[in-house]
Amino acid sequence: MxxxxxxxxxxxxxxxxxxxxxxxxxxxxxxxxxxxxxxxxxxxxxxxxxxxxxxxxxxRRRSEDAPRQTRYNxxxxxxxxxxxxxxxxxxxxxxxxxxxxxTKNSGASTHQINVVGQQWQWTFNYKDTVDGQQGVWETGTLDQPAELVLPVNESVEFELTSPDVIHSFWVPAFYFKLDVIPGRTGKFELTPTKTGTFAGKCAELCGLYHSRMVFTVRVVTADEYQAHLRELAAKGQTGAATGGQDATTIPGHGEQEGEK
Known part of the structure; x- marks a missing residue:
């Protein structure tokens, strides 16, 4: 030990x-x-x-006599x-x-990603142009958490939105966390400096399946990043996904929140 x-x-x-x-x-x-x-x-x-x-x-007490009392000091x-x-x-x-x-934001990031936190998973909208298509997306479910792919040493601006309740986008290894609030758009910028796979999670108690609001961040080279975006485009996942159509629906389960 x-x-x-x-x-x-x-x-x-x-x-x-x-x-x-x-x-x-x-x-x-x-x-x-x-x-x-x-x-x-x-x-x-x-x-x-x-x-x-x-x-x-x-x-410390030295005798039975009361100590001298001091009113003001x-x-x-x-x-x-x-x-x-x-x-x-x-x-x-x-x-x-x-x-x-x-929290400094230069406004001149190389990449922009819209992060949607919804009950009960994450959606990532990459705003890069891929094979002539403007934007690609990927999302997760309770059974298959989402994966966020980022290029190393290239600045990324994150735009945070939510269609239902307050979530919190947190990647501990990035040393940054920001709440995702319905009706507001939160923004921050950072540059990944190390390749590898990192854990991400929701840091706000957002409801029934809060513990399943996890995702994976994979930081890769610029070429691998572009290849991943082309894979999403090939799957037909172009444009943007805004999250849950019905905030009370549990994706992939077809149930209402609270039902067994």
Missing amino acids: LLTGCSSETNAQWKRLGLPEGASDRTEAVRSLWIGAWIAALVVGVMVWGLILFAVVRY LPLEVLYTLAPFAIIGVLFFYTVEHGNVI
Whole structure:
């Protein structure tokens, strides 16, 4: 057990303080904010524990006599009033600064993908032109979750929509998550930086089959990405799919939500 804790993979996990290995250009901004917040929490914790131990030792009970009562201590009151504001101010500054980097949208992405979250799976509309056709799509079911294919080192703008309830599009390895809200179009941009297969899921409790709102992200080379789009076009999956026609229908089951 001790030796397993010495592996390079485990050491890297400790350095990330629990974060998964990053696979997008948002990795560094989120990681530095995450680690910085933990450092700030540790500093505050050590100070609080130190003060508690100091008070326990310094003012421990030495006799049956009541200790001298102090009604006011202005320096101490100023300290515990201003210190929290200082901590919050610093954390707020860095959160806004890193948040602007994380949510930055250049408006000039190489690819655009419309992500539709519906009860109870995901639909991905690729807006690239494929063999003269404008856009191709793929969708998932309860039994066969959807797969999202992305090109490595090429920027992608995601457009999030929903025809029914609130979902949340989350790929942990991309260090980014955004809610999918009916009646609103959410947008964000990022660039995958590592090829491989990554897990995606809905991070919002969206109803009966929330646990089945999972999907797979496969980051491939640019040529493999184009080949995948041509495969979808060959299957006749051209144009765009907007999601569930009836928000209460469970795709692939022909049942109404809640029925057995």
